[in-house]
Amino acid sequence: xxxxxxxxxxxxxxxxxxxxxxxxxxxxxxxxxxxxxxxxxxxxxxxxxxxxxxxxxxxxxxxxxxxxxxxxxxxxxxxxxxxxxxxxxxxxxxxxxxxxxxxxxxxxxxxxxxxxxxxxxxxxxxxxxxxxxxxxxxxxxxxxxxxxxxxxxxxxxxxxxxxxxxxxxxxxxxxxxxxxxxxxxxxxxxxxxxxxxxxxxxxxxxxxxxxxxxxxxxxxxxxxxxxxxxxxxxxxxxxxxxxxxxxxxxxxxxxxxxxxxxxxxxxxxxxxxxxxxxxxxxxxxxxxxxxxxxxxxxxxxxxxxxxxxxxxxxxxxxxxxxxxxxxxxxxxxx
Amino acid sequence: xxxxxxxxxxxxxxxxxxxxxxxxxxxxxxxxxxxxxxxxxxxxxxxxxxxxxxxxxxxxxxxxxxxxxxxxxxxxxxxxxxxxxxxxxxxxxxxxxxxxxxxxxxxxxxxxxxxxxxxxxxxxxxxxxxxxxxxxxxxxxxxxxxxxxxxxxxxxxxxxxxxxxxxxxxxxxxxxxxxxxxxxxxxxxxxxxxxxxxxxxxxxxxxxxxxxxxxxxxxxxxxxxxxxxxxxxxxxxxxxxxxxxxxxxxxxxxxxxxxxxxxxxxxxxxxxxxxxxxxxxxxxxxxxxxxxxxxxxxxxxxx
Numbered sequence: 001x002x003x004x005x006x007x008x009x010x011x012x013x014x015x016x017x018x019x020x021x022x023x024x025x026x027x028x029x030x031x032x033x034x035x036x037x038x039x040x041x042x043x044x045x046x047x048x049x050x051x052x053x054x055x056x057x058x059x060x061x062x063x064x065x066x067x068x069x070x071x072x073x074x075x076x077x078x079x080x081x082x083x084x085x086x087x088x089x090x091x092x093x094x095x096x097x098x099x100x101x102x103x104x105x106x107x108x109x110x111x112x113x114x115x116x117x118x119x120x121x122x123x124x125x126x127x128x129x130x131x132x133x134x135x136x137x138x139x140x141x142x143x144x145x146x147x148x149x150x151x152x153x154x155x156x157x158x159x160x161x162x163x164x165x166x167x168x169x170x171x172x173x174x175x176x177x178x179x180x181x182x183x184x185x186x187x188x189x190x191x192x193x194x195x196x197x198x199x200x201x202x203x204x205x206x207x208x209x210x211x212x213x214x215x216x217x218x219x220x221x222x223x224x225x226x227x228x229x230x231x232x233x234x235x236x237x238x239x240x241x242x243x244x245x246x247x248x249x250x251x252x253x254x255x256x257x258x259x260x261x262x263x264x265x266x267x268x269x270x271x272x273x274x275x276x277x278x279x280x281x282x283x284x285x286x287x288x289x290x291x292x293x294x295x296x297x298x299x300x301x302x303x304x305x306x307x308x309x310x311x312x313x314x315x316x317x318x319x320x321x322x323x324x325x326x327x328x329x330x331x332x333x334x
Numbered sequence: 335x336x337x338x339x340x341x342x343x344x345x346x347x348x349x350x351x352x353x354x355x356x357x358x359x360x361x362x363x364x365x366x367x368x369x370x371x372x373x374x375x376x377x378x379x380x381x382x383x384x385x386x387x388x389x390x391x392x393x394x395x396x397x398x399x400x401x402x403x404x405x406x407x408x409x410x411x412x413x414x415x416x417x418x419x420x421x422x423x424x425x426x427x428x429x430x431x432x433x434x435x436x437x438x439x440x441x442x443x444x445x446x447x448x449x450x451x452x453x454x455x456x457x458x459x460x461x462x463x464x465x466x467x468x469x470x471x472x473x474x475x476x477x478x479x480x481x482x483x484x485x486x487x488x489x490x491x492x493x494x495x496x497x498x499x500x501x502x503x504x505x506x507x508x509x510x511x512x513x514x515x516x517x518x519x520x521x522x523x524x525x526x527x528x529x530x531x532x533x534x535x536x537x538x539x540x541x542x543x544x545x546x547x548x549x550x551x552x553x554x555x556x557x558x559x560x561x562x563x564x565x566x567x568x569x570x571x572x573x574x575x576x577x578x579x580x581x582x583x584x585x586x587x588x589x590x591x592x593x594x595x596x597x598x599x600x601x602x603x604x605x606x607x608x609x610x611x612x613x614x615x616x617x618x619x620x621x622x623x624x625x626x627x628x629x630x631x632x633x634x635x636x637x
Contacts, residue, residue, distance in 0.1 A: 033462065035540040039455035040467065042448040043515050050508045051474055051482070058485035071488065130380055133373050140374075146620065147381040153619040154388055155569045157587045158608045162391035165601065170404040172390060204387070265478040268571040272591070288480035292487075293576050300484045307480035314476045 062091050062305040068298035084301070091305040105284075105306075112264065112283040115199065119266075120259045122203045124252070127210025132244075134211070135218045145215075152208035160272040163201045164188070167273075194274060194281035202269050206262075210255055217251030218244070253325055261314060284310055388612070395605035403601055417606035427607065429582040430589035433499065437574075437585055438567040440503040445510035445563035446556055453518025454544050458530060474512040479572045482508065490577065497579040505573050510563040517562065521555025522548065561622050568615065586611050 066084040073080055095105050134145055151159060166172050167187035174184040185193040221244065229239045270278075270286045276294055284306060292303025394402065395417055397409035421427050455461075456468060486505055487496070495501030525548060533543035549556075574585045581592065590611065593604035 033459070036455045036459040036461040039451040039459075039540075039544075043452040043471075043511055044467075046448060046507060046511045047470060047474065050504060051477070051512075054482050054485040054489060057489065058481060061485060061488070066488075072492070126380075130377070133377055136373060138370070138373060138377075144377045144381055148377075148384050149620075149623070150384050150388060150616070153616040153623075154612045155565075155587075155615055157569060157571050157590060158391070158612045159387055161590065161604060161608055162387040165394055165403040165605070166387060166390060168403065172403075172406060175406075204383070208384075261476045265476070267479055268569070268587075271571060271575075275594075285478050285480050288478075289483065289572060292480075292484050300488070303480065304484040307478060307482070307484065310478045311476075311481045314478070315473065318472075318476065 058304045059308060061301055062308055063088060064301055065090075066300040068296070068300065071300065087301075091301050092309070095302065095305055095309065107280070108282060108284050108287050111195065111281075112285075115195070115202075115283055116260055116263045118199055119202050119206065119263045120256060122199070123206045123210045123259050123263075124214075124256060126203065126207045128214050128248075130207070130211045131214040131218055132240075134215055148211060149208045151205050152212075156205055156268050157272055159205065160201060160269055163197075163204075164273060167197050188274065188277070191278070191280040194278045198270050198273060198281055201273060202263065202266060205269065206259065210259065213251055213255045214248060217248045220251075221247035257318065257321055260317070264310075264314060391605055391612075392609050395602065395609045397602055400600050400602050403605075417602050418610065421603055421606045421610065425603065425607070426581055426584065426589060427610070430584050430586050433578070433583050434568065434585040436499045437502050437506070438564055440499065441506040441510055441567040442560050442563040444503065444507050445514045446560050448507075448511050449514035449518055449559065450549065450552075450556065451544065452515040454522050454548060456515070457519045457522035458527075459540075471512045471516050474508065475516070477509070483572060483576065486573075487576065496577055497583060499583070502574060502577055502585075505577070506563075506567045506570060510566055513566070514559040514563060517559050518552070518555055521552055521558065525551055557622070565619075 063086055064084045065087050066082075070082065070084040072082040095101065098104075130148060134141055134148075138144075167174075169186055169188070173187070177184045185196075187193045187197045225243050225247070226239055229243050234242065264283075265285055266283070267285050267289065270281065270283060271289070274281055276290075282290060288303050288306035288310065291299045291306065393406070393409065396413045396415070397403070397406075398412050398414050398416055399408070402409050456464065456471075482505075490496050490501045490505075493501075495504070529547055529551070530543050533547045538546065568585075569587065570585075571587045574588050575591065578584055578588055581589075584592065590604060590607055593600045593607065
């Protein structure tokens with residue numbers, strides 16, 4: 001017999017209100033979502049002004065032949081107007097199929113793919129191994145964890161210089177190799193060893209993140225599953241294969257995707273490790289940067305085209321990755 | 335960026351995991367001394383590998399000559415702190431510190447303030463366009479710097495924002511704002527819905543609920559977001575190297591590079607500066623990392 005009274009309107013719920021019409025429903029929907037839209041407005045504005053507008057502008061630049069000689073610029077008091085012109089898809093055609101396209105794009109593309117695959121595999125493998133070790137009951141676990149996180153705690157642009165000193169010809173690494181009578185490669189000059197060094201440094205920098213993420217994933221696996229597996233006579237390897245790995249899938253697929261995106265986009269390590277010296281060890285991102293800002297005249301249009309191609313590669317890849325995960329009935333945790 | 339997964343999944347497991355593995359391992363008790371030894375061996379090796387490059391940098395920073403990195407043996411006898419005094423007195427260290435702080439703090443504040451309401455909205459409300467919006471937030475995470483750097487350079491030079499702090503802050507906001515929104519959504523998801531409902535029942539509108547109830551509870555989440563914006567802005571190299579032209583406006587990431595030019599390489603000073611930069615940041619990292627875990631597990635009304 002109690003009659004609930006809506007505190008906002010003071011209406012009694014028992015009363016039959018007139019059924020809202022179409023406009024009423026629309027208005028109610030608007031009222032309901034009005035808050036949501038107001039709340040996302042700041043980010044939407046930031047994205048629109050700072051991301052979408054430059055993106056569209058960049059897309060326009062890729063259809064021109066803009067470089068630092070024909071864009072608008074001010075020298076002293078003289079303002080020079082832009083004189084670049086529209087060239088359609090010529091930039092893309094030139095990058096992908098033009099003369100020496102292999103040297104300029106495809107070789108870097110292949111190296112970028114190798115770089116990404118090797119780095120992420122190493123990050124994941126080493127990170128998982130260390131996470132498994134740290135997930136045991138072990139003396140000094142916290143200490144190990146703190147030390148192992150160090151490469152992540154120190155800013156990358158600092159540690160890369162540390163590596164540069166170590167890898168330099170005559171640096172500590174070659175001195176140590178020499179003392180062991182092993183060959184001493186020219187880490188920062190020879191193409192193969194440059195690539196090797198880049199992967200090594202990036203692995204060193206990237207493992208802690210994977211380790212901590214996977215450690216969190218390991219700790220969230222229900223221990224009763226292990227007990228049940230053990231009751232059923234599963235060996236250590238079988239417990240790892242059929243309990244641990246499936247339990248890590250959600251965290252794992254997310255960090256692998258993140259790892260791939262970050263490694264693919266990794267700029268600082270290669271840029272700082274080699275500076276302007278290693279044209280063959282540049283991945284696409286650093287190569288694009290070099291075209292736009294590391295040479296004279298600066299080729300803005302080509303650089304932006306590389307950027308668009310990179311983004312396209314990533315978007316396509318991510319869509320497929322998500323679809324593939326969905327087919328295997330996994331959800332991305334991000 | 336994005337230890338979303340690490341930081342948000344750990345606390346959920348945190349309490350359970352703190353107790354269960356101990357019980358499990360003790361009961362099974364299978365690990366022999368040999369396996370234990372092997373574990374320690376691997377972990378010690380890994381720790382040495384993780385530690386050595388940093389230690390080496392510190393060691394080199396004590397050597398007085400700029401080519402001492404090739405002859406580390408010399409450093410033992412001539413160890414000195416001169417590099418540090420020189421860096422602090424005769425280089426742009428404090429200018430760089432100021433620029434870095436302005437840019438990084440500006441980015442952090444903008445990132446967190448702007449992203450907070452959005453994180454709440456996408457965590458609690460479903461509105462038309464929700465999925466597209468989330469996809470957009472995810473998409474911005476994978477922008478390679480090469481996509482935006484050219485158009486940004488053009489736009490910024492049109493607006494006269496090259497070589498200004500504001501320009502760099504705006505650019506960093508393009509990465510930190512969507513990322514923070516994403517991260518805060520994850521944190522708001524862990525705060526129980528009942529709190530919102532209680533606020534609603536007491537007559538608060540969604541803004542009131544957000545400001546008075548959720549925001550105070552979300553402080554650890556805001557700290558995480560702030561912390562990651564801080565680190566992202568601090569470690570960024572490409573934009574800072576390109577857009578900051580005058581050497582008193584360099585951030586640390588650019589200033590550190592300026593020790594090595596084509597003509598001269600003052601590696602000893604560089605190492606000293608690197609150490610000076612790394613010590614506070616790493617200390618901050620460890621400090622926050624510890625608080626993050628406990629703060630995250632203590633959030634909300636669970637338990």
